[in-house]
Amino acid sequence: MEYVYAALLLHKLNQPVNEENVKKVVSAAGVNPDEIRVKALVSALGEINIDDALKSAAAAPVVAAAPAAGAAQAPAVAAGKPKEEEAKEEEKKEEQALEGLSSLFG
Numbered sequence: 029m030e031y032v033y034a035a036l037l038l039h040k041l042n043q044p045v046n047e048e049n050v051k052k053v054v055s056a057a058g059v060n061p062d063e064i065r066v067k068a069l070v071s072a073l074g075e076i077n078i079d080d081a082l083k084s085a086a087a088a089p090v091v092a093a094a095p096a097a098g099a100a101q102a103p104a105v106a107a108g109k110p111k112e113e114e115a116k117e118e119e120k121k122e123e124q125a126l127e128g129l130s131s132l133f134g
Contacts, residue, residue, distance in 0.1 A: 030059055031069045039078045046070060 034053035038045045047070050051061040 030054055030057055031065050035069060035073055035078075045073055045078070 031050060031054060034050045034057070035045045037053055038049050043049055047066050050066050050070060054061040054066070
């Protein structure tokens with residue numbers, strides 16, 4: 029959780045959310061930063077517009093079943109669906125990921 033807070037703080041202060049800055053913020057909070065968690069967070073946030081995620085988090089209800097639904101869809105994509113269906117599945121996954129993030133930011 030401290031890594032997400034570090035990213036939010038950096039974003040709020042208009043600082044780049046990168047590995048170095050996240051490590052500095054987490055260290056300043058008195059926690060020894062975990063390289064894997066920092067890399068995972070920065071990688072995940074690299075594809076997300078944090079402002080949009082925060083706005084949608086305020087408007088979207090919390091959905092607890094989103095991770096389970098995403099896991100159930102993964103085998104269907106791997107089974108060789110047409111590209112159009114794969115694109116729709118990917119879009120659903122992105123929406124579910126944003127819903128998951130909204131529970132963190134909301």
